[in-house]
Amino acid sequence: AMGLTNGQMTGAIDFANVSSTPCVLEGIAVVDLFGAKGATISTSAYTALSTATPVILQPVAGLSSESVSAGHASVEIDWSLYDEAGAGSCPPGLAQAAAIEITVPGGGTVTTSAISPRDGPITFCPPRFGVGAFQPATPAGAGALVPGQYFQATLKVPPTAIVGQALNFQVTVTSVYARPLTFPNGCPAYVVDLGGPGGWSLGKTWYVLNCQPMGAVIAPGASFTFAMVLQIPASAPVGSYSLAWGLDAGDSNNGALNAALKVIAP
Known part of the structure; x- marks a missing residue:
């Protein structure tokens, strides 16, 4: 995760094709957030502005280091630690998510910890957070886009x-x-x-x-x-x-x- 301006935060979830055949990701995933004890956090997700072009993922097995990005895609998640209009802290207080559940369009659900080795739980202004469309991974050597800066x-x-x-x-x-x-x-x-x-x-x-x-x-x-x-x-x-x-x-x-x-x- 990274911070941009006014307490706005952005992060990305990486998807890799570990099967033996190509697969397609398309549309907007459904994302649910859970607290430390597993309770669902009441949220209102909005669709983060993004293109919704289908992404074809090649099997990562056998891909060279130069072409491994062809087997990966990502979904951007945006949230805020600050009042959206820039006036102050969140009126209802901050919420904290310890796990993320992702439902892929067409079926399939993955639950993952929101905690990475470098980040803590997702702390955000309830109830809103943004979910982007599936995006292809940046090829090796190419400049990465600034997440969320549209x-x-x-x-x-x-x-x-x-x-x-x-x-x-x-x-x-x-x-x-x-x-x-x-x-x-x-x-x-x-x-x-x-x-x-x-x-x-x-x-x-x-x-x-x-x-x-x-x-x-x-x-x-x-x-x-x-x-x-x-x-x-x-x-x-x-x-x-x-x-x-x-x-x-x-x-x-x-x-x-x-x-x-x-x-x-x-």
């Missing part, structure tokens, strides 16, 4: 807004992944919050991104700009504010963006 976003926010009126701003989302991407589970969600003087907050609100203009397949480097509108209540105090925006696309690099602005009287 998009980079930027905010364009006006320097001032007016109490009781709409705040119009823009978000540009760029694919920084080295492979084409899709949204197999529908358009992703994003969260918006507006914090002001004296601890005033609009409160975190979740929306669904209108991802239709992005198309069915998102090419590496593709960039899209979205117009956003946030209504500032008439009761909001004037002063300095911070706008937070975060994309929940299932990746591990989705910490909230922040932009400063002033809210003035009409």
